[in-house]
Amino acid sequence: MRPSRLMLAALGALAALSVALVVWRPEDPGLLAWPWAALLLAAVVDLALTVPARGIAPEADLPPRGFAGHRAMLDLTLRGRRLPPKLWVRLTHDPGLEPAETAATELPKGATEAALRLPLALRDRGMQAVTRLRLMYPSRLGLFDILPGWPLDLKIQVLPDISPVLSGAIQAQMLPLLEGARVMNLKGEGSEFHQLRDFAPGMDPRSIDWKRSARVNDLVARETRVERNHQIILCLDTGHLMAERLAGLTRLDHAIHAALALCWASGLAGDNVGFYSFGARPRPLIPPRPGRAAFGPIQSACAELMPDEAETNHTLGLSVLNGKLKRRSLVVVFSDFVDSTSAELLVENLAVMQRQHVVLYVALRDPDLQGLIRPATSGMDDVAQAIAAARILQERQAVLDRLARLGILCLDAAPGQLTAALISRYIEIKAKEMI
Amino acid sequence: MRNALPMILVGVLVLAGLAGLLFLGGGREDRRLDASVIGIDGLATWLKAEGLAVERSNPRFRPAWSQLAFRVLPLYDTDLYADPPEAKTPRDAYYATTLRNIEAWNLQGRLYDMPALVILPKWVAGTVTSAMAHDSALIPLEEAGRLPGQIGNWSLLLIRPEQGFVTEEVGQDRVALFHPQLFDPAALPGQCSAVVGLERGILVASCAFDEDDRYPLYLLSDPDLMNNHGLALADNAAVAAWLFRALAPAAATGAEEAPRIYIDTEAENMVDYYNYDEQRQDYDRSATDFARFFAPPLTGLWAVLAILLGLALWRGARRFGPAQADAADTPEQSKLAAIATNARLLRIAGHDARMAADLVQANLSDLAQTTFGRAVGAGPQGIARLFAHLSRRDPARTAELQAVAQRLTDTTHPLSPAELHRQLDAFRRLLETLTHGK
Structure with missing residues (x-):
């Protein structure tokens, strides 16, 4: 409990009145006591009429698991003989959680039970806890703020986001490739024989298998599909630059979510997926396995990944990976750089890797920087900031152009569009049979 | 400038001292x-x-x-x-x-x-x-x-x-x-x-x-x-x-x-x-004098002050909810700080007209590349293509935009700050109108 602003304002007014009384009626000090006695009486009456904090029993519940970048709902039920008509809620929690700013909750008059849902943004992976619940409601006359608090022991395990996998979004996106529709439309088609089927008008006459047609005495066409059993390596940079938050999540989290989605997609497409991560030092390689079998180990490895404090050693990380790969693979590198100078080593090592493998470099675009280059006003400070931001973007684009000239595939996407863009690019690579 | 302040004060004091010496040493x-x-x-x-x-x-x-x-x-x-x-x-x-x-x-x-x-x-x-x-x-x-x-x-x-x-x-x-x-x-x-x-x-x-x-x-x-x-x-x-x-x-x-x-x-x-000495009165400053501060009616005022202070401290001591975490030194903070520093340096250089020209070029080039793709929209050809594209939709406004862009990028005739601000406003307004409609 604490005095409210109204109480302090009343005190200030009474203090002014007291000074006036002392100045004008110094001979009558008893006069001073009356307004103060009235305020004291009002405070006592106020406390007597207020809903007591000990009469409120809260119950809180939090789902045991949630995906990073999503929201989890904390269900709060308040029970009591009577509840205050208006209250605010605040939680003490780990920094990986972020409750949404909630306005005052209005409760119906005379309510004895109230159910509240408090959204919590899950920012960091790992076990996150909510340790204390605090309520605040005004006393009946508004002279006091009542601040009851209860300890909580609620834990939520924040996992890498695989909601696109669970929701079937990846499968839907992969359908054109799986059903061959996309390949059929592409020049060159798939190179791997799939099956023979009866020729129907409208099919490419070149697909007719004349020998078998002669054997069965009917027109039979060869149906091909894209090659399977390719090797995909998901390679994550965990250096300090990946700790930068974009749209609420770190770059590393965005990369992990996209990598897991790609892993699932590769499994659907029949490819083998391996996983590798490196920061200042390389971590062990999870060798390529058929996609679905690889998903579990990769998911657990990702759950433990945290951004390093140190600078990434691209040379060590990429050369170790290059030494371990015996077969031509699609290496998807999730990394970031600050400027063209710091990107030099990255470019050099990707160029070395590109000689044997197909390299797809994935970078994340910063939406805040994009906003800065279009200033909202014509003030010269904003213009200068726009120029500075534009220079950073130009430098970044120059590095990506240089990578593209070296034959390295680049994907520069905004955080929300990364997964879809990556799957799309994967389908394109598969369809073009670049691996 | 802040470091020079003590020196300026010392200088003023020395000058005042010299003036005093001159005055008193007359x-x-x-x-x-x-x-x-x-x-x-x-x-x-x-x-x-x-x-x-x-x-x-x-x-x-x-x-x-x-x-x-x-x-x-x-x-x-x-x-x-x-x-x-x-x-x-x-x-x-x-x-x-x-x-x-x-x-x-x-x-x-x-x-x-x-x-x-x-x-x-x-x-x-x-x-x-x-x-x-x-x-x-x-x-x-x-x-x-x-x-x-x-x-x-x-x-x-x-x-x-x-x-x-x-x-x-x-x-x-x-x-x-x-x-x-x-x-x-x-x-x-x-x-x-x-x-x-x-x-x-x-x-x-x-x-x-x-x-x-x-x-x-x-x-x-x-x-x-x-x-x-x-x-x-x-x-x-x-x-x-x-x-x-x-x-x-x-x-x-x-x-x-x-x-x-x-x-x-x-x-x-x-x-x-x-004779001031005759007028001077010596007071006996005893504890009784000090006690007068706490005698009625001043007692009431002290009590009021104590109550006010006590309740203010009471309110200040009870916080609702956890303490707010300080903005950490995150990488995104450092990037924004780097941009702000760079922008400050650009401002200090004092080439506002040149900066405005850069912004206009960057915005037009960005729009051209967004419209036609990176290869086709790049360079002056891309910008010319953008103007041609826009003029098919609204020739009058495109001509106006082209004139404003020309004026802003012409660094041989620098504009006054007020004119620069006005032209930049016009540029932004026209670009918004042409790309997103009225």
Whole structure:
């Protein structure tokens, strides 16, 4: 409990009145006591009429698991003989959680039970806890703020986001490739024989298998599909630059979510997926396995990944990976750089890797920087900031152009569009049979 | 600039100190006169040695009138009603008769408060520097002689009866004067009487003012009796001491608190006629006085203050919810800080027009690449293609946009800041209209 602003304002007014009384009626000090006695009486009456904090029993519940970048709902039920008509809620929690700013909750008059849902943004992976619940409601006359608090022991395990996998979004996106529709439309088609089927008008006459047609005495066409059993390596940079938050999540989290989605997609497409991560030092390689079998180990490895404090050693990380790969693979590198100078080593090592493998470099675009280059006003400070931001973007684009000239595939996407863009690019690579 | 502030303060203080020194040290010329052969610095020292209570005037000290018994006022001016003429040549400066200008009202003001001895001038200004007493350095008699008339309207007549050194007996002592300057006893007016008379004339005369309520004034006709070089001659010093014992007996009692003889060489009357000591009241600051702060009705105010403070602290001590975490030094913060620093440096460089041109180019190029793709939309061709594309949708506005962009990117004719702001506003507005509609 604490005095409210109204109480302090009343005190200030009474203090002014007291000074006036002392100045004008110094001979009558008893006069001073009356307004103060009235305020004291009002405070006592106020406390007597207020809903007591000990009469409120809260119950809180939090789902045991949630995906990073999503929201989890904390269900709060308040029970009591009577509840205050208006209250605010605040939680003490780990920094990986972020409750949404909630306005005052209005409760119906005379309510004895109230159910509240408090959204919590899950920012960091790992076990996150909510340790204390605090309520605040005004006393009946508004002279006091009542601040009851209860300890909580609620834990939520924040996992890498695989909601696109669970929701079937990846499968839907992969359908054109799986059903061959996309390949059929592409020049060159798939190179791997799939099956023979009866020729129907409208099919490419070149697909007719004349020998078998002669054997069965009917027109039979060869149906091909894209090659399977390719090797995909998901390679994550965990250096300090990946700790930068974009749209609420770190770059590393965005990369992990996209990598897991790609892993699932590769499994659907029949490819083998391996996983590798490196920061200042390389971590062990999870060798390529058929996609679905690889998903579990990769998911657990990702759950433990945290951004390093140190600078990434691209040379060590990429050369170790290059030494371990015996077969031509699609290496998807999730990394970031600050400027063209710091990107030099990255470019050099990707160029070395590109000689044997197909390299797809994935970078994340910063939406805040994009906003800065279009200033909202014509003030010269904003213009200068726009120029500075534009220079950073130009430098970044120059590095990506240089990578593209070296034959390295680049994907520069905004955080929300990364997964879809990556799957799309994967389908394109598969369809073009670049691996 | 912040680092220079202490230095500026020190500089101002030093200048103020120098100005103060200049202001307070303005009497340096006067002090030189007082220390010269015709000054009377030595008189105070001598009289003190003789056991008389003496005080020399000081520009920074105002003695109380009640503590003074007698004033000694050497005159170095021959006309109390006129300012001295400005010396145009060194010769004029040498023969100047006014060494310390004093106005009649100023002099009269000093003669009202206590008995005084006025020492008439005898030597011209050049004596101070040359330290030579020669008959050519004597102030003409008609000039020095007008002073008794100006002081008290007395018709005392100054004479110089003899050239060279003259020695005469005064009581037991001998007075030695060079070119003695005396009052003519034959022309002694009724208001005046001789105090120290020599054979050839009167050395010290006492004159009464017309008003009855005034102190008598003593006039010393020849300053050589008491000035720095004259004191050393014959028994002049003894005569001077005897004279002051006679004129100011209160100062000669030898008591510690005896009223003093005031040797006044200041341009202004420094005597303080108001005794502050009598007005000062000593308070007994006891604990009872302090307790009055906590007696009614002030008790009520203290109580009010205590309640207000207590409740404010109570409110401040109880926080609703957890403490808010400080904005951490995250990488995104450092990137924004880097952009802000870079922007600041660009602003400091002072090429606003160039910056605006860069922004226009960047925005147009960005839009062209977004519209046509990175390859086709790149470079000036991309921008030209963008304008062609836009002009098909709205030719008038596109022409306007093109003109504004041209004006902003033309760095050979830089625009004024206000014009730059206006053009940038127009550019942004037109680009928004053309890309996103009205």
